Amino acid sequence: MVKIADVARHANVAASTVSYVLSGKRPISPEVQARVHESIRILGYHAHAGARALASKRTNIIALVIPLRTGVHVPVLMQFVTAVAARARESDYDILLLTQDEGERGLQRVQGSSLADVLIVMDVEMQDERLPLIRALSTPTVLIGFPADPDGLTCIDLDFSAAGAACLEHLASLGHKCVGLVGSPYAVYERGTGFATRVLDGIEGAAERHGITITTHPCDPNPADVQTTVRDLLGHHPDMTGLIVHNEGVVESLVHALRTFGRRVPDDMSIVAIGPNEWAERHNLTAVALPADEVGTRAVELALAQLDGKDVPAASLLAPVLTPRGSTRPST
Amino acid sequence: MVKIADVARHANVAASTVSYVLSGKRPISPEVQARVHESIRILGYHAHAGARALASKRTNIIALVIPLRTGVHVPVLMQFVTAVAARARESDYDILLLTQDEGERGLQRVQGSSLADVLIVMDVEMQDERLPLIRALSTPTVLIGFPADPDGLTCIDLDFSAAGAACLEHLASLGHKCVGLVGSPYAVYERGTGFATRVLDGIEGAAERHGITITTHPCDPNPADVQTTVRDLLGHHPDMTGLIVHNEGVVESLVHALRTFGRRVPDDMSIVAIGPNEWAERHNLTAVALPADEVGTRAVELALAQLDGKDVPAASLLAPVLTPRGSTRPST
DNA sequence: ATGAAAGCGCTAACAC
């Protein structure tokens, strides 16, 4: 194993100089810099992560807590993860993967053993059990998602309430009077996951303002439950002409189910969705984009800013952007 | 921060004794053990990961390289990841997440800076560029997937060749004479991903043995390409009565597309798939299970065994298990 | 602008 002393010897400088060349924490003459870099290249030197962490109290690792629960749409989850990983690497950070099922113990372990400099926690619930611990932790933390009380926490997410409202308002502007929400899977509501609850709130608020009837129905991502959902929705409201879909896994089945009830999209039923742009494009859906890349990227940036001692906004809510596509048309 | 010296003082023993209690590398009297554990509990002690890694040359971290490429079915990928993470935690290992796009540099970085004790690499191609490096690495490595030449490597995967053969033989045993393969996305073949190639080989070998006509067609997971695939397949072989599907993302569209051509499953067309069991169950598909959990778990076990200096089998091929469900019936 | 040296917290000889 090649160590810093080897590089120092090879470049004819002190070990500390090599360290300073690498960290940039001290001005070094261009000649020495060049010599050191050259030696590093020739010898293939990499600093020992443990030794560095021990001496500097910095691991250059971000711990990312991901949910592994029913109802979480996996491709969307992975979009967050890859965005976080990519942005982290840009700043020379690595990702330590923690799973939700370790719960608070995992957080304590990471902090206790100095495994990471900062935590990013996904899939936050309105009344998340982990919040008291997270508030008490000395390790800076960024939440992707908003709990009921985000006080004292750093949170970032799409403004799901505004997103729900935007969906409803789009349908309202097209003249639709009776609208249904095909919601997330049951489990997501039962857990009180923040984004699901907020979408509902946003839609209901907007519906009230516009005098529109709104009926909501959770839905699991399988053809049978989609069929049931459509039957229930149309059974209670045969005059329903608009649907808001907040569930990435049901669209294909939904369109087919509607057809079995004689409704074609968009002629007899308009659909506005909330989900990733590529997904909406693939299905030609008018949709509010779920900007997983941006959220993940900004979560890392908030984390790094906190590490730099900058003070960061406690709440970052991204404004919804609705893109009209082929799944909506004016009500007749 | 509470350190080992604090625990030692609190328990009235030497720091090394605390270390030995934790590692079990030396016999310690029950009384001392109890006292030390009690002190650890009271003080909330966790060993500093960096310090431990520096002194012991063990990080207790497994680096997992995941693919982020077109054509990879994300839910299946995540099944591997979660299985690996869960098994790793059972043995008190953590997961460092590396993405494919870092390529060889990522592997060198992990080894160079002693970030992990062992590597697990997913999505191996037949002629994978990383193989020379992996062979040369002193860090033990486990591959999930088989390259063309697995010599000198530790690999584990489902026996995809046997899986392909099992699919074909199931259809053959039901009397089907003309069979199509709805394959993985184009990109998967273009890259020469091991499992896709091997399935093909397995099917073709079995087809030859059984005198069955087999036509293959890659397929992207969107309704339009599925439609094209079905049109091509049926256009060239109107007598086709069996389909092997090696593509988790197309089933729903496939069934609908077949219907537009007047074929119902299983009455006019039998389908045998390769994919995760829950997925096959959800779609009521006769299928060879893709045991992502078992593969992930065993990959970790192979990795840990290598760390223990045990010598492990170079190649672990899991035998395919085909479960008949509702998507196949005898040819009429 | 550079060097020398003192730790960072832990493990693993080496003692007894």
Added chain:
DNA sequence: GTGTTAGCGCTTTCAT
């Protein structure tokens, strides 16, 4: 069965 001590490889004072 337990204590003492010498590093592990790096960063960061302190010194020049």
